Amino acid sequence: MERLGLIAGNGRFPILFAKSAKAKGISVIAVAIEGEASPEIEQYVEKLYWVGIAKMGKMIRTLKNEHIEKAVMAGGLTKSHIHSRFKHLKLRPDMRAINMWYKKLRSKHDHSILEAVANELAIDGIELISSIDYVQDLLAEKGCFTKRKPSENETADIEFGWKIAKKIAGMEIGQCIVVKDKIVLAVEAIEGTNETIKRGGKLGRSKVVVIKLSKKGQDPRFDVPTIGTETIDYLKEAGVSTLAIEAEKTLILDKEDTIKLADKYKIAVIAI
Known part of the structure; x- marks a missing residue:
């Protein structure tokens, strides 16, 4: 059985993606972002883990421990949380997130942030792929x-x-x-x-x-x-x-x- 990691943000898309993947016989291991993802997703995934939005190290360790080699991102993030004043006090980022934010980001644009996340996953052997391939009907x-x-x-x-x-x-x-x-x-x-x-x-x-x-x-x-x-x-x-x-x-x-x-x-x- 194909196993796939899912990094789940807010909105309906993560739920619909997980539901579609399950119908196709794909085993989904979800890492859901606290304060963003809906608990409803649990009924469509094999396992569900909750992580903070700035816990990059924990997110990657979780996927590695589950032997995930491919993962997708689905759903949005509340941008004001990421760019808010005193964000580091509120989000309590781990060292891997801090290192990525200050040493590896080319800019603070959305694309650069998400690309940096993909690169961090790749370092640990996890390929970030497109979710669209699994939901062509949408x-x-x-x-x-x-x-x-x-x-x-x-x-x-x-x-x-x-x-x-x-x-x-x-x-x-x-x-x-x-x-x-x-x-x-x-x-x-x-x-x-x-x-x-x-x-x-x-x-x-x-x-x-x-x-x-x-x-x-x-x-x-x-x-x-x-x-x-x-x-x-x-x-x-x-x-x-x-x-x-x-x-x-x-x-x-x-x-x-x-x-x-x-x-x-x-x-x-x-x-x-």
């Missing part, structure tokens, strides 16, 4: 998923915002922007997608367009753009009428429920 195919299609004005906003969103993502600022009438209302930063949607919606009030995509050359091993029912609820609350995502690079979690909810709220969801 990838958004090109086209409109909902009964309602984007209007002419919304389509114009998508075309206007797409290039801007690509540039912003390429600069490692964020994956999401909010647009109305060819005006950018909000750009994702450290607060994350949902808070960006709320902020943009407050400014636009209604008929707002959200664009969420990956940066050029995005490493599929981590930080894959995802949407789900929670996303749709935020869109509804913010007065968003259309969500545009990137085809073949975005995961739709709980797809049937997500699209059904979007239809209920008359929100157009389209992959480009």
Whole structure:
């Protein structure tokens, strides 16, 4: 039986990944991040270990002791925890995490941090691989998923915002922007997608367009753009009428429920 390590962050994706892997006959050993991952994941994995977000040494030792040779990352981390003031007092990092943070990071950008984690795993013979290979059915195919299609004005906003969103993502600022009438209302930063949607919606009030995509050359091993029912609820609350995502690079979690909810709220969801 194939054995696979799972480093689980927040959101539904780690749970859906573990569930999918179990259905495929894969034995999953999960290292769940305290304060981020959901306890629900336990029912879909062979073993579950909890570690602090800054306990790099403990995380790697746990996977090594389980003889894990390949692992995936799934789920997000609360960025404000990582970049907060007095983070070292709050997170109590172990020596391996401290060494990585101060001696090995090229920058404090998300990609650099995650790449450094992958390199630390590799030092101990653990290869970090893409989670997408195991959940191909969750990838958004090109086209409109909902009964309602984007209007002419919304389509114009998508075309206007797409290039801007690509540039912003390429600069490692964020994956999401909010647009109305060819005006950018909000750009994702450290607060994350949902808070960006709320902020943009407050400014636009209604008929707002959200664009969420990956940066050029995005490493599929981590930080894959995802949407789900929670996303749709935020869109509804913010007065968003259309969500545009990137085809073949975005995961739709709980797809049937997500699209059904979007239809209920008359929100157009389209992959480009």
